[in-house]
Amino acid sequence: MAAKDENSNTVLQGIARHINCLGEENRNTRKKALERIHKETLKRDTPLEATDLKVIFREVLPPVLKIFSDPVEKCRELSVNLISSFLKSVPEPEDHLYYIIPVLVARLGQQDIIEPSEEQRLLLIELLKQMVECSGKKMAVYLDDCVTILQRTVIDPYPEVKKESCKCAAFLARSIPEHFHMLSEALIKPLLIAIAHQHSKVRTIVVESIGDVVQYGNGKTVEPVISHLAQRLFDQAPAVRKSVIKVIGTWLLNLPDRYSFFHRLVPLLLTGITDEQPEIAELADSYWHDVGIKYERENEDDLKDKQDFAKEDPKHYPPNVERPNLGCRTLIMRHLSKILPGLMKDITDWVLETRIKSAALLYVLLLNAEEYITQHMEIVLSGSYRACMDEEPKVVHDVQRACELIGYFVSPEVWCKIVLNNLKSSQSYGSLMVTAAVIKGSERQSLKPFLPSICETLTLSDVCHSVQVGVENASVHVQLLSCVSSICTVMKGDIVEIGLPLFTLCLTVLSLSQDEQIKQSAQSSLETIAISHGMSSKQDLYNKYTVEVIQQYNDNYYTWTNHTVERQIFDTLLLESGDVMGDLLPIIIPILVTNLKPDKDPEMRLKFFTLLSKLVLNSGSTLDSRDKFSEHAVTVVKDMIMPNCTWRAGRTAGAIRTTAVSCLWALLQSKVLTKEKMEPIVEGLLTQMITTMEDDNKSTRLIACRVMTRIFGLMGGSLNQDRLHNIYPELLKRLDDSSDEIRIMVSKTFLAYFDCFDKGYDPELYKAHLEDLFRGLLVHLDDPEPKIQDALLVVLKRAGQIHPGMLKQEIESVKHKHRSVKYCEMLLQDIQVQ
Template sequence: MAAAAEVAQALSRALSSLQGPDCGRAARLRALETIRAEVQERPLPAAVVQEVFGAQLVRPLARCLAGDAAERCRELALQLLRHGLSHGDRPEEALPVLLPALAQRLCPPQGFEPCEELRLGLLQLLGLLLQRCGAAVAPYLSDVIRILQATLLDHYAEVRRESCRCAVACAQAVPEHFHMQSESLINPLMQTVSHQHYRVRVDVIQATGAVIQFGNGKSVDDVLSHLAQRLFDEIPKVRQAVTTVIGEWLLHLRDRYSYFHKLIPLLLGSFTDEIPENMTLAWTYWEKIGLQWEKENEEDLKDKMDFSVSPSHYPKGVTRPGLGCRELVSRNLSKILPGLCHDITDWVENTRIKASQLLYTLLLHAEDHITQHMDLLLRTLYQACLDEESEVVRNCVKAAELIGTFVNPKVSLKLITSAFEKTPKPSCIMVLTAVIRGSPKEILQPHLTDLGNMLSQAGVCQRSEEVFYMEQLLYCVEALIEVCQEDCKEICLQLLKVLVTVMATPDSQHLKEKAEETVCSLAEVQQLDSFLCLYKQHIIQLLEWVSVSHDSWTCYSPEILQLDVIANHSGPVIGEALDDFILILKTCLQPNKDPQMRLKLFTVLSQLLQKANETVNSQGLFPSYLEIVIKDILAPNLQWHAGRTAAAIRTTAVSCLWALIHCETLSPEETLKVKDVLMPEIIAAMDEDSKISRLMGCCIVGVFLKVCGRQFDEDQLTKIYPEVLKRLDDASRDVRLAAARTLTNWFNCVKDSDMKSVMKSNIEILYQELLIHLDDQDQDTQNAVLNALKEGSILYPELLVREIEVIIHKHRTPVYCNQLLHHIQSAKEPLL
């Protein structure tokens, strides 16, 4: 008491100056400096500080703090008050004086501290009061709440942060009373939760956690959407704060059972945080929550705890959550899932990604409880798998794999199949593929036949030519082969039909190559030597499959492309099924059928005939079908009809005939049989607009002359050479060369027959015409004509010499004429 009296005596003069009505700013500053020197800068016992502080200093310092116009005076008063509260042993005695002063200075409109640093100091003083006074603050709770409502929205970030710390201190100091007014802080906290400074956001989230945990739990609904938004925050510490708050609520909130379905998604959402520390924090909390719930519901879970066995086909590399965690999700899934499914289709990309990640986590926990939510799940997955964001699709596919792992195929496949029966979409196939990949082989095996039949239905595998759709169909087949391995033998034909359809997708070479690899995989799992063995087993069935409606095919029929794939991809195997193959061609290549469709089929036939010994004639059986091919297929389509398509058909028909001849599939005997039937059409082909038709026509006539020379009569030979001669004027160099070679064969026909004398006038005309073309501008054409004339010179050499002498002076160069004369002279000498 003596020490306190001594200090009080030392302070009396300063206090008088401080409280005097006419005391100026300088005097007040000197007084405050004196007080600081006596109280703050001297080591005094706590009892002395309390006695002096409580009896003499609190009120004048509080008045100075609340109303002094000088910022320095207010600052010194604040320092002295903080010192007194920190070192005094009965700080609660200052509450009646200090709290109204703080409220007056921090709560507009009564008054407002303009200095940011002083506002921060005032809040630190409030925090010190809350910390040191504890429950004694209860009567002044309204003032504290009023202060915090204002300062939580302060423009100075540090003031907001300190306000958050004060809110936490207040909640912890008077929990019995705080819950009655805690809701008043929710609105300002939520207005601050998106502040531009991340440290403010962290403090607001922590404050929100304490305010609700020690306050009114009903406020959870008011803050959940804001906290959920903070899970997308780019700062890891902000996301970490949310995880901590939600974890603490799930462990300690009084009404947590009522909010499990709202809080669990937020905590599980942190399982996929990009920062490992945040993921670990979420898992740690979740394990504690699960164990706590197990203990609280031990009687209810007794049977499950005793007999819980991990599924043998659990996803590899994934740790199975504890029983309490699984039960919490399973029991709340019906409340969580509808909102989550809505978020997966939200317009905001980040929301969709987060929701798709959470869906996988929830299904991993729910296991076979997924079954009762299949309708909603599948509808959502069908839509989400078409998302433009690849990560959403990837997460949804992973979730669909869990359906295959945990749900009985009788249920899942039946529901998915029913979606196929309506309008199959690529996303339906994606979900089915994922379910197959997630299913154990032995569980899937009884359903293989149904799966194969469904996929090979025309309404599924031929529904669309869209590359993305066909790609998903291919992935589905790949999944079946990968999972079921050798069991795929029982649906081999159905899978082959699907793969043929995929390979027939127009304008997609990469898809065709992938499908070909899959065909090889299908053969490999059946331990066959190559994919050709698959075709060997099923070629007849495949041809029957594509030809079901071949009599009514049009150019848009997908079966044409499928037939193309079967015929070309099966290689030599097609040579074992000529009965069916030739019948399809004969039916579809009649002149009364769709011209565009005929053009496509002729292209297929032409490709096969170009390598006949490796395809249609691999077994040596094709010659027995030649008569049908030539008389019933080629000949009718060589006849002239108006139109570009008809011309294109004639071109492909000529190409097919040339392929037959060129690869020697058409023997001399067969050539002899068909020459009279085909010659008029081939001669006509030499006058087509198509260069290929003219070229092939010349080549074919040349072969006919070479093979059947003695069989041509005078009339036929007379009709042939003028048409060939016309081709020497052709714009195409290749056609001119072919025409010259054909005339060489024509000369050979006459040379070895009795018609030489009868056709002298025709030969003379030929000499004259060829000598003109011997002066062609193209050197190769000149050489070809020279060879023809050399061959023809044997017939009437003197006549040819006379013709040369008539025309030689008209040529640009006499070189070729001289070579020809030299050749004739050389041929005579041996005779002499």
């Protein structure tokens, strides 16, 4: 023992001069003194015994600690390193803390930064961390001083100091929890300041430090940090989010007061399950499973009945999803009422990231809640309606998934009342989207009794007859089709009983939508319904349901206007139904007649005539598919077309006349108007067409001339001779028309007109008429336009067959007045041949 003391004394004598030099003014002297002390004590070729080092350290420590405040940074660095090295080497280093801690407090624990060097502050906090690690429980005496230092260094400007301070705080909390809990609150505020640092590594370590400080602190520290940890779940760095999940998971498993904070911590852990990083999601799921298992063990008495008499897993359960354990489900059941209000508020928050996370959390929450959702239907659905109208697709997608779970876990008897009542009152596409999602998740047999009421609600005019414009309108149509798709997917062949309302819904969307893609979706839905009915094509659906749809309008078709939704559906139905219309003429024609009366909305009549024209042009596969349209053709002409050809002021009225006469032309082209059918109405029709030939609109006049041509061709010699004589003056007027196209058309009309003169016609008796007719035609034989002259030459050749001599006489009398006798000569030559 004496030898050992003599050894330490020898070393102390050897470094005595160096220790004295630590007080010199010359910086180099102090620096060299520190280096020599280090070399002659800790770096000797023959290492000293630990007991010798302890004796030496007791003498060296005070003068070296003074160098901690040396103006030279290098000297301060060497002094800290020297102390650190001694603490690693001497036994019972905690015996020297009463010297060191006050110095550290003076350098690091002041309100203002005393130590200007970042690197030096890092060395000092590393020294403190070293002392905490080596002292263990004995550090409790210096806990106040340590907390004072860490309060400052955790918010130090230098990131490395922050990280080491957080690690030191975490180790301190783990080392002396029985004492630490009394002062843990003092570290929370600086840690929460540091948690938002720009470096992700700093944020990660801060989160981990918070985990230990709260774990071994008191219950008051939990509440202030939860919102900050929740914000870190939005962190762009996966490492930060992962550290949050580890902290929350650990708290839920081990925090002494965790039962008081389940409702605050569980949502954070469940949010981790929805993380975009698979590693984080798996970690959170693993923690959640362990939390549930531990909760079961801790509450074994309360859950004994459920464990002993556990029900089988539901047969109707979301596919490819592992069912949470009993503990997890019970935890959610007991805390759902506290979690949902805040969550449903966040799901419509103005911050996009908050809405995305909240929507994803809602799905996980409801998956764990299962049938307990029933008690919270109102709050879940009210928030879901709004969230489904979010602009962010991911939010909408996750809310739809969550609403599907309502269908899986809640009886239709419960959700139908709430969902359908909201649908009736709101008529928003958000309500329709929720309805479609809930139906999609429902079980086939349990849903079946409620299908009639669901379809009845969906087909209400307030729900499906949307007349809004833009995106809102398109969204309503898309969601109506989604409802149809969900019903078809769940019910399959059972939809036969509700085929009519489903057909009506698709037809409504097809009629009202302006989007081609939506219309294609409606056609696809009709195909799906047809397949579910066991039909070969959607045409069979029209054959089955068209009559019933039209009969629904028997009570209101006489009140239709241009904007009436039923009218638009009627239009689409007639255009799409195909050959089934041939059997429905007795109920279709009265509707058309009523809505084409002159006192009806002009724009509506215009659209009805457009519809009628399309149908007539394809009459073989529509109106006349059963060869029965000819029975109604006279009604179409007499009660629909002719009343609308009467002149009325205004552009709309002019457009109606054009469309009406076009429809008549299409009808004549279809050949369903036979000579026998025409006879009772031909007089009135000719009178109307003569008037129409004088219309202001060029197209109307042109089509009227074509109609006249077809009438003459159809009726032939059955027309009264006197009636024929009354018509030619009107035809001659059209040869003066401003349009050459009409003049040429009238020339063709004259050819058909002359064909109406039968063989028994007496030219001498009607000589005066023929003279007027020939003179009028000969005037235009000298027209400036060659094509008009050519057309009139053909007409006069035909006219000359009635009375060649009279025509020759009229030619001779006017030939000298013509600018060119070419056509007169050609005509005379033709007569000579006759």
